[in-house]
Amino acid sequence: MSKIAIxxxxxxxxxxxxxxIEHVSNGVEVVVTADPAEVLAADRVxxxxxxxxxxxxxxxxxxSLRPAVLEAARxxxxxxxxxxxxxxxxxxxxxxxxxxxxxxxxxxRFPADKMVAVDGSRLKVPHMGWxxxxxxxxxxxxxxxxxxxxxxxxxxxxxxxADPAIVAATTEYGIPFTGAVAQANIFAIQFHPEKSAHAGxxxxxxxxxxxx
Amino acid sequence: MLAKRIIPCLxxxxxxxxKGVNFVELRDAGDPVEVARRYDEQGADEITFLDITASSDDxxxxxxxxxxxxxxxxxxxxxxxxxxxxxxVRRLLNAGADKVSINTAAVxxxxxVADASGKVGSQCIVVAIDAKQVSPGxxxxxxxxxxxxxxxxxxxxxxxxxSLGAGEILLTSMDRDGTKNGFDLELTRAVSDAVSxxxxxxxxxxxxxxxxDGVTKGRADAVLAASIFHFGDHxxxxxxxxxxxxxxxxxx
Numbered sequence: 477m478s479k480i481a482i483x484x485x486x487x488x489x490x491x492x493x494x495x496x497i498e499h500v501s502n503g504v505e506v507v508v509t510a511d512p513a514e515v516l517a518a519d520r521v522x523x524x525x526x527x528x529x530x531x532x533x534x535x536x537x538x539x540s541l542r543p544a545v546l547e548a549a550r551x552x553x554x555x556x557x558x559x560x561x562x563x564x565x566x567x568x569x570x571x572x573x574x575x576x577x578x579x580x581x582x583x584x585r586f587p588a589d590k591m592v593a594v595d596g597s598r599l600k601v602p603h604m605g606w607x608x609x610x611x612x613x614x615x616x617x618x619x620x621x622x623x624x625x626x627x628x629x630x631x632x633x634x635x636x637x638a639d640p641a642i643v644a645a646t647t648e649y650g651i652p653f654t655g656a657v658a659q660a661n662i663f664a665i666q667f668h669p670e671k672s673a674h675a676g677x678x679x680x681x682x683x684x685x686x687x688x
Numbered sequence: 689m690l691a692k693r694i695i696p697c698l699x700x701x702x703x704x705x706x707k708g709v710n711f712v713e714l715r716d717a718g719d720p721v722e723v724a725r726r727y728d729e730q731g732a733d734e735i736t737f738l739d740i741t742a743s744s745d746d747x748x749x750x751x752x753x754x755x756x757x758x759x760x761x762x763x764x765x766x767x768x769x770x771x772x773x774x775x776x777v778r779r780l781l782n783a784g785a786d787k788v789s790i791n792t793a794a795v796x797x798x799x800x801v802a803d804a805s806g807k808v809g810s811q812c813i814v815v816a817i818d819a820k821q822v823s824p825g826x827x828x829x830x831x832x833x834x835x836x837x838x839x840x841x842x843x844x845x846x847x848x849x850x851s852l853g854a855g856e857i858l859l860t861s862m863d864r865d866g867t868k869n870g871f872d873l874e875l876t877r878a879v880s881d882a883v884s885x886x887x888x889x890x891x892x893x894x895x896x897x898x899x900x901d902g903v904t905k906g907r908a909d910a911v912l913a914a915s916i917f918h919f920g921d922h923x924x925x926x927x928x929x930x931x932x933x934x935x936x937x938x939x940x
Contacts, residue, residue, distance in 0.1 A: 488808070489781050495759045527809035591884075599690075600886045600909055602811055602855055606691045606733055606939040626691060626939045628764060630811045630855075649690060671764050671786060673728065 479505045480684070481518030483545060483560075485535045486510070488526030493557065496670035497522070500681035512544035520683070521548040523664075525559025529583065529633070530571030532559045542576070549578050549662055555683050556664030561657065562635055564664055570633050579657060580638035590650040599650045604630045609645045609655050609667065617663050617682045618644075625675040627655075627667035634666060661688040691939040692903045692931065693733035693910035694924055695766075695888060696917045698723060701740050703749040720753045724761045727917070730924035732763065733939060736789070736858075736912060739769030751783040758784025768816055768858070777804045781812060789858055791816040792831045795838050798852055805853030814888075815854040817842060819875055820862045827875050834862035842875065843882050850883045857883065858912065861891040868894025868915075876906030888912050896922055896930040903936050 482490050490508045497506050525532045536542055548554055556564055565575045568583035591599040606626040611618050634653040645656035656665045669676035699706050704718040724735050739750040754767055767780050768789025777788045794801050794815050805813045819827040819842040827842035846857055859879050861872035871889045880887040889908035893899060893916050902911040916922055928938040
C-alpha cells in the first residue's frame with residue numbers, strides 16, 4: 477500500500493493539501509506528519525510551506541526535519557509547493573536567509589519597478605490569483621494539463637534557478653518568472669495545486685502515480 | 689496574464705446559507721457545501737463566506753462549515769464576520785479557510801492586523817473596509833453595516849492597513865450596497881490606486897456590466913457579488929464571458 481507523507485513543520489494549515497490528494501488518490505494513505513521517521517518511511521513526500529521563508533526554515537530545523545527532507549528529496553518522488561519550492565534553493569532575499577541548497581539559485585522579490593501591466597496600470601504584490609502556467613519541458617506531472625492552464629498563485633517571492641535546464645514552467649507577472657522546476661525525482665511549484673480546481677487536482681493525481 | 693477574479697459571496701448564519709440562493713436543481717439551497725460546489729462548477733475563482741450568526745452560542749458552527757467545504761471544493765475560500773482576535777483567525781485557517789477577513793476589529797484595534805499577519809502571513813489576511821461618501825472625493829470608514837462612523841478616511845485607512853500587513857482589501861461601498869446601481873467606481877479606483885495590494889470591489893452589483901466596470905473603471909483586482917448570482921439571474925460563467933468580451937483577462 478502506497479503512503480504519502482505531507483511534511484508538517486507548523487507553518488500553516490495542511491488540511492487542504494491532504495484533502496486534495498485524498499480526493500484524487502484512490503485509497504492511498506495520506507499522513508500529515510512532523511515525524512522524520514514517518515517521512516523516511518513514506519513512498520512519496522509533499523513539502524508544502526506558507527508564510528515567510530525565514531520562519532519556515534527556522535521551524536523546519538526546530539523540528540529536526542532537515543535531514544529527512546534532504547533524504548526524501550534525494551530518493552523519493554518529491555513535490556515542493558510554494559515556500560516548499562523556495563526552500564529547495566540556496567538563498568532567499570526574504571529575510572536574507574539560506575535555504576536547503578538542493579538547487580542552485582536565489583529566491584527573489586518581485587521588483588517594484590517592473591510591476592506594471594501592459595495597459596500601464598500597477599501590478600499588485602502579492603501576486604494573487606489565477607495565472608497562466610507555460611510548460612517549458614515535457615514532464616509526467618503535466619499529463620492531461622493544457623499548456624497555459626491557469627493555476628492559483630499567492631506569493632511575493634519567486635525562485636530564480638541558476639540552471640535553466642531545471643525550469644519546468646514559467647508565468648508572466650511584470651516579468652517572466654519560474655513557476656515550476658523539475659529534476660529527477662523532484663518536482664516543485666510556486667502555485668497551489670490544492671486550490672487550483674481541475675488543473676490542480678490533475679497535477680496532484682499525476683504526482684500520486686509518478687514513477688521517476 | 690493574471691486573471692481578474694470573480695468571487696461569489698454567501699451570507700451564512702448558524703451554518704446555513706441565508707438570503708436565499710435560488711438555483712434550479714439544487715437539492716438544498718441552504719447547504720453551504722452544495723452552494724459552494726455549484727459556484728466552483730460555474731468557474732468561481734474564489735468563494736467568500738460572511739458569517740452573520742447573531743448568537744454567540746452558534747459561533748463555532750462556521751468552523752464545521754469551513755471544514756466541510758474545504759474537503760470538497762478546491763478553490764480559495766475566504767471567511768469573514770465576527771473575526772476579532774488572532775485566535776479567531778487561526779481557528780478559521782485551521783478549519784480550512786485560505787484567507788480570513790477582518791472588519792470592525794481592525795478599526796477597534798489595528799494591531800490585530802499586524803499581529804495576525806505576523807503570525808500567519810499577509811497572504812491570509814484580508815481587511816474589509818465599509819466606506820460611505822462624505823463629500824466629493826472623500827469617503828469615511830463605517831462599521832456595523834454602515835451605522836457607526838469611525839472618523840477614518842477610507843483612503844488613509846487603506847494605506848494604514850497595508851502598512852500593518854494586510855494582504856488584500858475587500859472594499860464595500862455602503863452607499864451602493866443593495867442598490868443594484870453598480871460599484872462606487874470612484875471610491876474603488878481611489879483605493880486601488882492608493883495601495884499596492886489587491887483590492888476586491890463590492891457593493892451594488894446589479895448587472896454583469898457592473899462587474900466589468902469594477903475592473904476597467906474601478907481598477908479592482910477582483911469583484912465580489914452576491915444576489916446577482918444567488919437568484920440564478922446570471923452564472924459566474926456568463927459574467928466571465930461578458931468580461932472577456934470586454935477585453936478583461938479571466939479564467940474560463
